[in-house]
Amino acid sequence: MAKDEKKTEGQKLQEKLSYKRKNYFEEASKEERDAIFSYAEGYKRFLDVSKTEREACEYAVRAAKENGFTEYFFGDKLKKGDKKYFVNRGKSVVLFRVGSKNPEQDGFRIIASHIDAPRIDIKQNPLYEDSGVCFLKTHYYGGIKKYQWTAIPLALHGTVILSDGSKKEIRIGDEENEPVFYINDLLPHLGADQMSKNAGRFIDAEQLNVVVGGLPYPDKETSNKIKLTALKILNEKYGMCEEDFLSSELSAVPAFSARDVGLDRAFIGAYGHDDRVCAYPALTALIEQDSEHTVLAMLVDKEEIGSEGTTGIQCKVYEDLMEEIALALGANYRKVRAASKCLSSDVTAAYDSNFSEVFEKMNAAYVSCGTCMSKFTGARGKSGSNDASAEFVGEIRKIFADEGVVWQTAELGKVDVGGGGTVAKFVAKLNIDTVDLGVPVLSMHAPYELISKADLYSNYKAFLAFLK
Numbered sequence: 001m002a003k004d005e006k007k008t009e010g011q012k013l014q015e016k017l018s019y020k021r022k023n024y025f026e027e028a029s030k031e032e033r034d035a036i037f038s039y040a041e042g043y044k045r046f047l048d049v050s051k052t053e054r055e056a057c058e059y060a061v062r063a064a065k066e067n068g069f070t071e072y073f074f075g076d077k078l079k080k081g082d083k084k085y086f087v088n089r090g091k092s093v094v095l096f097r098v099g100s101k102n103p104e105q106d107g108f109r110i111i112a113s114h115i116d117a118p119r120i121d122i123k124q125n126p127l128y129e130d131s132g133v134c135f136l137k138t139h140y141y142g143g144i145k146k147y148q149w150t151a152i153p154l155a156l157h158g159t160v161i162l163s164d165g166s167k168k169e170i171r172i173g174d175e176e177n178e179p180v181f182y183i184n185d186l187l188p189h190l191g192a193d194q195m196s197k198n199a200g201r202f203i204d205a206e207q208l209n210v211v212v213g214g215l216p217y218p219d220k221e222t223s224n225k226i227k228l229t230a231l232k233i234l235n236e237k238y239g240m241c242e243e244d245f246l247s248s249e250l251s252a253v254p255a256f257s258a259r260d261v262g263l264d265r266a267f268i269g270a271y272g273h274d275d276r277v278c279a280y281p282a283l284t285a286l287i288e289q290d291s292e293h294t295v296l297a298m299l300v301d302k303e304e305i306g307s308e309g310t311t312g313i314q315c316k317v318y319e320d321l322m323e324e325i326a327l328a329l330g331a332n333y334r335k336v337r338a339a340s341k342c343l344s345s346d347v348t349a350a351y352d353s354n355f356s357e358v359f360e361k362m363n364a365a366y367v368s369c370g371t372c373m374s375k376f377t378g379a380r381g382k383s384g385s386n387d388a389s390a391e392f393v394g395e396i397r398k399i400f401a402d403e404g405v406v407w408q409t410a411e412l413g414k415v416d417v418g419g420g421g422t423v424a425k426f427v428a429k430l431n432i433d434t435v436d437l438g439v440p441v442l443s444m445h446a447p448y449e450l451i452s453k454a455d456l457y458s459n460y461k462a463f464l465a466f467l468k
């Protein structure tokens, strides 16, 4: 009070009329700060066992079951209070709860995030040896800076369907005692030519070959002895033959685990914050938040390559699910969609003072200033973007204000410098009001990305508020 009385007229007026972004760590009470840090522990555990969309999906199903959710199949009856999960091909999952409000008037409240992340996929005929080393050939997945994926420890994750139709899950390289895999880079001593290239050509895609072995099979009469050793190990461990790679989905992902970063542990470094830093809060908020609304958390696949295919959000299966829910509740699906609201929950670029030239300071997302709303994404004049309406942004703003959510708003970089897209436009197409909301990330799409624990928790709080 005394402090307030000392303020001048102008200072008071400025406070009343001006907008200022807030640092959430600074705003948080002691209790809330503790909550920020303890929530991050669960998130790190989730990251370490969810390096592919299949693993994230499995985690979500496990968490759902543990919290009384049961599996839903098309055509099932639904009633108020039901807690359900719907799995799509083991690669995406939708959790939902049936609320007491009339869905024709209230619609659904939807959070849509993705659980796939950039990585190095293994080709269908990948195995060869050359000059004492056995490699796997690869085809990268999503938008990566290829040179960042060399000379780091990699783990091999994925699924192989054998000739008899049986399925084998492969996961090697995350445990302390397991071997890792590796992509070579050139030594600087011989790198003069390489160093003169621009970074996009620094490592060619066809040079991203993964080292998998070096031990020759002990038989002088055979050729490709190192490859044979690799095949033998795969055969002993998984019953695999070389031909089984044809029906496999294997990926090399960073073998790093999620770690606190900084003396004060404010940040988390990890592989795949994009977009598990939104998927995890979506999952936990949906599990925890009892709501009068009918609410859905969609954890989808294939966002990094355009939301295509049977597991990307453009697939009809998600619409079918919403229609089935509406039908089961005796509601007109078109009315339900028209009344629904969606947070398209994906990460955005955090302002980086080391690369300030690509950001417009007033409209950038700052780490620790809370989860970030992007009214629009896209590139060059908002092209390819869902540009949310002022009315809808106003509605969400009010929800956040009522629940004390610390949040910010931003665009992805300076106008005309670059851009990006999310699943927002595909949901909006269904006549569902949608806006982007997600955590600012440093070094997005790098093998090890950085986020602030405050932003993670703010995202979770925003979802709790939205679903309430």
Ligand code: MN
Pocket (backbone or CB within 6 Å): 114, 274, 275, 303, 346, 347
């Ligand atoms: Mn993303």
Ligand code: MN
Pocket (backbone or CB within 6 Å): 274, 304, 445
């Ligand atoms: Mn991405």
